Amino acid sequence: MNIAIASDHGGFELKQQLIEHFAAKGQILEDLGTCSTDSCDYPDIAKKMAKNILNHQNELGILICGTGIGISIAANRFKGIRAAVLYDDFTAEMTKKHNNANVLVFGGRTMKFEDVIRRIEIFNNTEFEGGRHATRIAKIEEGVE
Ligand code: RB5
Numbered sequence: 096m097n098i099a100i101a102s103d104h105g106g107f108e109l110k111q112q113l114i115e116h117f118a119a120k121g122q123i124l125e126d127l128g129t130c131s132t133d134s135c136d137y138p139d140i141a142k143k144m145a146k147n148i149l150n151h152q153n154e155l156g157i158l159i160c161g162t163g164i165g166i167s168i169a170a171n172r173f174k175g176i177r178a179a180v181l182y183d184d185f186t187a188e189m190t191k192k193h194n195n196a197n198v199l200v201f202g203g204r205t206m207k208f209e210d211v212i213r214r215i216e217i218f219n220n221t222e223f224e225g226g227r228h229a230t231r232i233a234k235i236e237e238g239v240e
Contacts, residue, residue, distance in 0.1 A: 097152075101143060154197075170200070
């Protein structure tokens with residue numbers, strides 16, 4: 096699976112750790128920035144990721160900010176993006192089974208590297224159940240006024 100990764104300054108360190116971890120296993124993540132710990136605006140990063148996923152450049156995105164909250168709110172403003180903060184292992188499983196998220200979100204200042212790795216693995220090793228959950232996702236895509 097092709098995966099893109101991006102963060103603001105609050106998630107930069109964790110992003111670099113994840114890139115190294117996946118590279119050691121032979122998977123190159125597409126790095127959409129940011130490129131340093133200099134302060135930047137997470138909505139800009141979320142937008143870059145949303146465009147990348149919606150244009151089918153990558154199948155899955157990983158976004159990181161300080162808490163995971165701001166960047167997930169921003170990413171979910173884009174129709175077709177289902178960004179979810181994987182705050183525990185059960186959520187990681189259900190986020191695939193029921194929500195079929197296309198962007199996984201983490202907090203660089205709130206989560207441990209090992210936990211993040213494990214949650215990505217759980218998500219990737221779980222199947223979307225479809226059925227009623229596909230119907231619900233379609234309702235999300237219909238949008239609201
Ligand atoms: C940046 O300081 C911080 O606000 C950002 O990384 C994120 O945590 C926002 O939700």
